[in-house]
Amino acid sequence: LVRVLSSSTAFTLKAVPPYNFSLTIHKPAGWSMLTPYEIFEDDVLWTAIRWLSHSLLGLKLSSLGTIEKPEIKCEIFSSRKLKAGEPEELSRDVAWMLRVGEDIRDFYSLANSDPLVRLLIKDLYGMRRTSRLDIFPMLILAVTLQMAPITRSNQMMNLLIERYGEKILFDGREIQYWPSPKRVAETSASELQEKCKLGYRAKNLRWIAEIIDSGFPTPQELDSLSPEDTKVKLMELKGIGEYSADIASPHFGFALDVWSAKIFALIFGEKVESPRSIIPKLRKMAEDRWGKWKGYVLTYVLNDLGNLSKKLEIDLS
């Protein structure tokens, strides 16, 4: 039941500064980077990636550098020895995933004219968004977040991982990872509904799993499309609307739900009698104010609620 990964290889990645390793791989809001079951201890992350749509690899990340001279050590663990060329390919994929080549100086220059951005980057200097190599976990996240309190969303996700996910053991750590789309596609909707308490979401999730399994662009392929085309592609999936597409998009969309809409309404000083109906207006305001960096602002805000509440003197919690 647990796959032991005993073969390993390592490489280092240099990043465009500023790159805060700790804040990036272990977000202050408690968001996991790749799986809720990953382990973060003493500034080291043990986690997992699904590579080339099938094999599960162990990933251990640690920092060799600083925020201004960032260097990340990546150790990869696999069940078989990697073939010639594979380490290089993995290195490119992990570099893309960790966004080490991304230059966020344009985002930070918004601080010159935007007091909110100024506060955010003071608190979370060098924090980056990261992507993932497989799209299915983000779609599971998006689907389970719909119409449910966060505790229930977590319950659904954990049940899916525990019942249909995979376990790997490497470097003395055991990590559980999300189920493959194939595994979910092979399971009946009624079983998913019953065992994972998915409710009406079961049918959609199974249908999505089938599509992903039978061939859907990878996050890296979607990244090469425009943000708009990516969204259109994702929204072809049943049960994936604008919010879910923004969550799953590697272009870092501005994924507003009623929870985050309330927060941004307060930040913009808008009245909040109906958070759901104000979402389109808030989206427009974010687009006008932050443009392509709106997704970054969203991540920074949601990871800085405590400090923002104090500094803006409004209760965002």
Place this chain on the structure above:
DNA sequence: GCGTCCAGGTCTACC
């Protein structure tokens, strides 16, 4: 204890 309400959206069926 037991009923009632509704949640970190999406789709469909109507205007």
Place this chain on the structure above:
DNA sequence: GGTAGACCTGGACGC
């Protein structure tokens, strides 16, 4: 092209 209403179900809440 815009918008009520339905959708699973567990936990919070009122009695």
